[in-house]
Amino acid sequence: MKPLKSIFNNPKAVTAVSLILAITIGIFWYIKINKDRSFVVESNGNTATSTGNSSSTQNLSLGFLAGGRIKTVSVKAGDQVKKDQVLATLDAGSASGAVTQAGAAYKSAQANYNKVTNGATGPTIDVAKAAVNTAKINLEQVTNQQETLVTNARRKLYSDSLIAQPDSTAIVDNPIITGTFNGAEPGDYYLFFDNFNFNYIRFGGIERGTADFSQFSKPLGTLGLQITFPNGSKSHTQNDSWIIHIPNKDGGNYTANLNAYQLALQTKEQMVASAQTTLDQANANLASTISSARPEDVAAAQAQMQNAAGAFQIAEAAYKNTIITAPADGTVISVAITPGQIAVPNAPAIEFTGSTNPSK
Numbered sequence: 001m002k003p004l005k006s007i008f009n010n011p012k013a014v015t016a017v018s019l020i021l022a023i024t025i026g027i028f029w030y031i032k033i034n035k036d037r038s039f040v041v042e043s044n045g046n047t048a049t050s051t052g053n054s055s056s057t058q059n060l061s062l063g064f065l066a067g068g069r070i071k072t073v074s075v076k077a078g079d080q081v082k083k084d085q086v087l088a089t090l091d092a093g094s095a096s097g098a099v100t101q102a103g104a105a106y107k108s109a110q111a112n113y114n115k116v117t118n119g120a121t122g123p124t125i126d127v128a129k130a131a132v133n134t135a136k137i138n139l140e141q142v143t144n145q146q147e148t149l150v151t152n153a154r155r156k157l158y159s160d161s162l163i164a165q166p167d168s169t170a171i172v173d174n175p176i177i178t179g180t181f182n183g184a185e186p187g188d189y190y191l192f193f194d195n196f197n198f199n200y201i202r203f204g205g206i207e208r209g210t211a212d213f214s215q216f217s218k219p220l221g222t223l224g225l226q227i228t229f230p231n232g233s234k235s236h237t238q239n240d241s242w243i244i245h246i247p248n249k250d251g252g253n254y255t256a257n258l259n260a261y262q263l264a265l266q267t268k269e270q271m272v273a274s275a276q277t278t279l280d281q282a283n284a285n286l287a288s289t290i291s292s293a294r295p296e297d298v299a300a301a302q303a304q305m306q307n308a309a310g311a312f313q314i315a316e317a318a319y320k321n322t323i324i325t326a327p328a329d330g331t332v333i334s335v336a337i338t339p340g341q342i343a344v345p346n347a348p349a350i351e352f353t354g355s356t357n358p359s360k
Contacts, residue, residue, distance in 0.1 A: 070090055189206055
């Protein structure tokens with residue numbers, strides 16, 4: 001007992017013994033606390049994260065972020081699962097369709113952006129040039145066709161029922177006028193004899209010249225008309241004269257012919273204008289195709305692409321909210337849901353234990 005008493009009477013020895021006891025007790029309780037420690041779990045969507053060590057075995061409660069009817073439950077208690085394996089899904093028809101639609105819109109916007117920034121390719125320019133050439137040919141054909149129709153209608157109007165009207169009612173033997181008048185403007189022909197010479201007849205007005213005085217059809221000028229004196233020189237005097245009105249407004253078909261001519265003019269104007277518009281559009285398209293991208297066009301295409309990308313991300317996130325996946329490799333402890341049930345957002349659905357590493 002004497003050595004023990006000597007120790008307690010020695011302050012340095014007492015201090016050393018106390019320090020050893022304190023260290024021993026501290027180590028014991030540190031091991032005890034870490035061995036019995038329980039993990040605190042925080043819900044995070046359809047997975048769960050732990051506030052424990054960076055890599056450890058944890059019990060997690062998994063649930064849906066969205067509500068709806070449960071479509072599939074792919075696991076049962078005791079199943080071994082791999083990270084990102086699908087454990088359960090909701091009926092997500094509309095959400096899946098929205099993802100497909102948004103994805104297609106994004107690809108279209110992206111393609112348009114690339115088209116604007118890259119400019120037209122050789123084949124695209126060739127197609128635009130071909131369209132211009134086709135429009136030019138069409139304009140020429142339409143113009144020629146419509147001019148022919150107008151010309152025919154005008155000739156019909158100017159040539160129908162032409163007569164040589166005598167200046168005197170005493171003249172009873174009048175020449176006969178036939179043929180097709182090819183002139184572009186209306187007017188009058190004036191016919192008269194030159195003294196007592198009945199070999200020819202003079203004319204003025206639309207044209208000036210002479211025509212053979214004959215019982216057979218002879219040219220009257222150069223514009224397509226013919227003149228005939230059926231009875232020759234009988235009963236004619238040097239004072240006889242006639243006038244030919246072109247068109248003959250007293251003719252029985254004058255009104256119908258005039259309407260047909262005016263309609264032909266209107267149709268020509270409309271058809272040629274339409275063909276010209278097509279050519280103008282083709283030229284504008286060619287110029288736009290060849291020209292480099294303007295900054296405002298690039299900005300607009302980029303904005304459309306970014307808007308489509310955002311819509312795709314939103315649709316994809318909404319679809320993922322209808323799926324529960326394994327956050328890590330592990331084991332299913334329990335399953336509290338079945339197909340056909342209505343899932344409540346954030347409600348515990350599957351208990352899971354596994355080795356997680358939040359840093360990865």
